[in-house]
Amino acid sequence: MVKAADMLIARRADTRARADFATWKMMAKLNGASALPPEAQEFLVSYKNLLAQLNEGEATEATIGAIYKAYYAEMGGAGTPPDVRPRAAEPAADNVTAFRRPEPKPKKVNFFGAATAGATQKRPLPVALIFACLVVVYVGIRLYWR
Numbered sequence: 001m002v003k004a005a006d007m008l009i010a011r012r013a014d015t016r017a018r019a020d021f022a023t024w025k026m027m028a029k030l031n032g033a034s035a036l037p038p039e040a041q042e043f044l045v046s047y048k049n050l051l052a053q054l055n056e057g058e059a060t061e062a063t064i065g066a067i068y069k070a071y072y073a074e075m076g077g078a079g080t081p082p083d084v085r086p087r088a089a090e091p092a093a094d095n096v097t098a099f100r101r102p103e104p105k106p107k108k109v110n111f112f113g114a115a116t117a118g119a120t121q122k123r124p125l126p127v128a129l130i131f132a133c134l135v136v137v138y139v140g141i142r143l144y145w146r
Contacts, residue, residue: 013071
């Protein structure tokens with residue numbers, strides 16, 4: 001039986017192994033493998049050896065599996081690492097829904113029984129009207145103080 005803590009460690013180790021391998025592989029393609037740590041270089045050498053025997057997908061998964069086991073032990077996982085590979089998702093038969101127009105919202109009725117629409121809400125004053133009022137007030141104050 002796998003404990004929840006070991007499963008958490010396993011998921012973190014698998015995620016880290018996949019990310020690190022992708023990074024190392026890209027650095028090797030860019031001729032930067034010499035800058036990698038020694039254990040990363042060892043994993044890349046084993047990957048190249050596996051490529052001679054297996055196809056690329058199988059060699060990649062085998063190398064990631066080896067990195068995963070090393071990370072699992074390094075992170076404190078107990079025993080053999082559990083299998084954390086994602087299961088194949090079941091194909092969805094039909095998840096498309098037909099478009100339906102939403103039903104109209106009922107109109108609100110005020111105290112007098114009349115239906116109120118959104119147009120009866122107060123509209124903000126236009127900027128030009130506010131500016132004109134400010135000019136009138138300013139001119140009025142200037143004339144009053146003279």
